[in-house]
Amino acid sequence: xxxxxxxxxxxxxxxxxxxxxxxxxxxxxxxxxxxxxxxxxxxxxxxxxxxxxxxxxxxxxxxxxxxxxxxxxxxxxxxxxxxxxxxxxxxxxxxxxxxxxxxxxxxxxxxxxxxxxxxxxxxxxxxxxxxxxxxxxxxxxxxxxxxxxxxxxxxxxxxxxxxxxxxxxxxxxxxxxxxxxxxxxxxxxxxxxxxxxxxxxxxxxxxxxxxxxxxxxxxxxxxxxxxxxxxxxxxxxxxxxxxxxxxxxxxxxxxxxxxxxxxxxxxxxxxxxxxxxxxxxxxxxxxxxxxxxxxxxxxxxxxxxxxxxxxxxxxxxxxxxxxxxxxxxxxxxxxxxxxxxxxxxxxxxxxxxxxxxxxxxxxxxxxxxxxxxxxxxxxxxxxxxxxxxxxxxxxxxxxxxxxxxxxxxxx
Numbered sequence: 095x096x097x098x099x100x101x102x103x104x105x106x107x108x109x110x111x112x113x114x115x116x117x118x119x120x121x122x123x124x125x126x127x128x129x130x131x132x133x134x135x136x137x138x139x140x141x142x143x144x145x146x147x148x149x150x151x152x153x154x155x156x157x158x159x160x161x162x163x164x165x166x167x168x169x170x171x172x173x174x175x176x177x178x179x180x181x182x183x184x185x186x187x188x189x190x191x192x193x194x195x196x197x198x199x200x201x202x203x204x205x206x207x208x209x210x211x212x213x214x215x216x217x218x219x220x221x222x223x224x225x226x227x228x229x230x231x232x233x234x235x236x237x238x239x240x241x242x243x244x245x246x247x248x249x250x251x252x253x254x255x256x257x258x259x260x261x262x263x264x265x266x267x268x269x270x271x272x273x274x275x276x277x278x279x280x281x282x283x284x285x286x287x288x289x290x291x292x293x294x295x296x297x298x299x300x301x302x303x304x305x306x307x308x309x310x311x312x313x314x315x316x317x318x319x320x321x322x323x324x325x326x327x328x329x330x331x332x333x334x335x336x337x338x339x340x341x342x343x344x345x346x347x348x349x350x351x352x353x354x355x356x357x358x359x360x361x362x363x364x365x366x367x368x369x370x371x372x373x374x375x376x377x378x379x380x381x382x383x384x385x386x387x388x389x390x391x392x393x394x395x396x397x398x399x400x401x402x403x404x405x406x407x408x409x410x411x412x413x414x415x416x417x418x419x420x421x422x423x424x425x426x427x428x429x430x431x432x433x434x435x436x437x438x439x440x441x442x443x444x445x446x447x448x449x450x451x452x453x454x455x456x457x458x459x460x461x462x463x464x465x466x467x468x469x470x471x472x473x474x475x476x477x478x479x480x481x482x483x484x485x486x487x488x489x490x491x492x493x494x495x496x497x498x499x500x501x502x503x504x505x
Contacts, residue, residue, distance in 0.1 A: 096487050096488055097486045097487055100485055100486035101483070103482065104483055104486065107479070107482070108479070112364075115365070122371050122372055126371065127190070128330065128380070129190055129381055129382030132330045132381065133327070135188070135189045135320075136189055136318060137186065137187065137317075137319040138202070138317070139184060139185075139186050140184065140315060140316060141183055141313075141316050142156055142159055142184065142185055142314075143312040143313075144312070153179075153181075156185065157179065158310045158311075159310055159313070160177050162310060163177055163185065163202055163313075164177055166201045166202050166303070167189065175187065175188065175189055187202065199315075201303070203313045203315065204268065204303065205268050208265070208266070208304055209221070209266045210254065211264050211266060212258055212263055213258075213261050213263075218254045218257075218258075219245070219250070221304065223245050223246055224243060224244070224246065224304065224305075225246045226305075228304075229241055229242070229243055229300075229301040230244075230301055231297045231298050239296070239297040241291060242287050243286040243287060244284060245284040245285075245286070247284065248283055248284030250284075251281065251285075251286070252280060252281060252282050255279075255281040256280045259277050261276070262275065263277055265286075272290060273288050273289055273290055329383060333383065333386055340393075344363070344393070348360055348397065352401070353494050354489045354495060355403070355404040355480060356400075356404065356496075358480045359472070362400070362476040362479065363393070365475065366393075366467060366472055370463070370464050374460075377463070379459070381460075382456050384456050385459075385460040387457060388456075388457045388459075388460035388461035389460055389464055391461060392460075392461055392468055395436070395439065395468060396468040396472040398435070399432045399436075399468065400476055402428045402431055402432055403425055403428045403473075403477070405428075406423075406424035406427050406428040407420050407424035408420075409424070410423045412502055416490075417484065417490050417491070421480065421481070421484055436468075439461070440462060443461050443462045443465075444462075447462075
């Protein structure tokens with residue numbers, strides 16, 4: 095006798111999950127950051143060289159340079175940069191969705207050495223004398239934007255102005271003179287200003303560069319790779335289309351070959367795909383083509399987990415057991431096999447992550463995440479849903495599990 099209350103509970107569980115997916119799928123998918131190979135951008139490989147002769151490039155210098163490059167990129171308004179250190183002396187920068195590559199390249203590689211020089215060319219102050227966050231934006235009497243400077247040691251700046259009253263003290267950024275004001279009187283308070291900025295945005299950019307400080311090392315461009323947005327869009331569209339086609343084939347195959355277990359597998363596969371997108375959004379992960387490859391591979395493993403369980407159940411039914419008994423024995427005997435396959439793949443992911451480059455690491459991270467989600471949905475989730483149906487006394491005949499009556503008792 096069918097227990098309708100349990101069947102209604104099954105429908106409520108599945109219906110609630112699908113309702114949640116349909117109402118949140120679009121916002122979740124839009125929040126996922128696409129990588130360089132999908133939305134376009136560019137990648138630069140830098141060689142790091144010491145500024146001073148005799149210095150060496152070590153891990154500490156590379157890490158300091160990496161942090162400074164990250165600050166420069168943020169000034170350029172690009173989010174989610176991927177900056178990796180490659181020993182012994184390389185830094186790789188990936189910028190997805192960059193609208194002005196040349197400007198960013200200029201910001202990243204700019205030494206940003208601020209100096210104050212007297213009329214003899216002697217450096218009397220430099221960027222290290224600025225107070226933390228000492229560069230700001232203001233306006234002069236004519237409402238023109240200027241960069242304001244605040245020094246750590248006000249007395250030192252006061253002495254510089256005292257020594258150069260009636261003379262000019264030029265302000266240089268790298269080898270470019272920004273302004274060459276005349277010192278008319280001694281300036282106390284440790285404040286100065288740089289004029290000549292045409293817009294507020296230009297003044298703000300210069301102030302941000304000065305606050306970020308000078309690069310601790312010299313960056314030499316080794317390789318620049320650009321990916322057009324249209325090319326990335328084509329790659330994304332083809333990848334999504336291939337995913338739709340492959341997914342549809344899998345769903346039809348599982349339903350035709352395994353009947354009720356196949357239907358349950360299809361439900362959990364859809365939930366699996368949704369939860370993976372949710373986790374990607376929660377991780378603030380950047381999705382790339384290698385990451386999609388890892389995701390597709392995990393879909394195959396998720397299907398494989400359901401197939402192993404369904405095949406075990408079929409074997410138990412053929413041996414003469416009832417459907418409920420066959421389910422209990424089949425899911426128990428298939429569990430170790432499924433866990434073994436997942437664990438070995440996770441070990442491979444760990445090796446790829448620790449010894450691979452950035453793209454390989456992205457592949458490993460996505461594959462690891464999807465394997466864990468697959469265990470929750472396509473192992474525990476599918477068994478729970480199938481158990482609910484069987485406890486409702488529905489689909490108790492062997493034919494619902496793709497087993498013919500004539501095959502029972504053969505094993």
